Amino acid sequence: MRGRAAEAEGRVVVLDDFDQNKQAGSGGYPFDGDLPDCSGPTPVTGEVRVLKADAETGRALRGARFELWRETNGIAGLQTIGINPDIRVGPACATDPAGLCTFDDLPLGEYCLRETAVPEGHVLPTNPVFGPTR
Incomplete structure (x- = not known):
């Protein structure tokens, strides 16, 4: 697998090269991690x-x-x-x-x-x- 991860607050938020990670027949991508709450801006x-x-x-x-x-x-x-x-x-x-x-x-x-x-x-x-x- 070739890919990069960007981190925010220590959590994986982006993976690239998704086609290499796609699970056959699942219609999705494997992901093991937490995404930050994206419902609003992060307070500074x-x-x-x-x-x-x-x-x-x-x-x-x-x-x-x-x-x-x-x-x-x-x-x-x-x-x-x-x-x-x-x-x-x-x-x-x-x-x-x-x-x-x-x-x-x-x-x-x-x-x-x-x-x-x-x-x-x-x-x-x-x-x-x-x-x-x-």
Whole structure:
């Protein structure tokens, strides 16, 4: 059998040279695999990653806490209260020992990060909001 396979999410979706694979009398082709759901477009998602480091030493900081907010009201900057605030996405995230915090599986859009807590011995930035970022 001569053929190629294209993969999407690790599943076989296309085989060529079908005539060589046709089963006599069956009217079909042998296929062993899963096809993705083709009923609609595959959503595109992304992630926002934070790396928190000490300003003086550059060392990673564990325990800084961040909230992620999606820009939804068309007003520049982050609005967390009022009649039409931006929307908070999921729970807060705390940086790990490598200083990393990740918000993933996010729909495309504009987001703001708000730092809400810092490790002991550090001071929350004067402006704890970063963004918007896409």
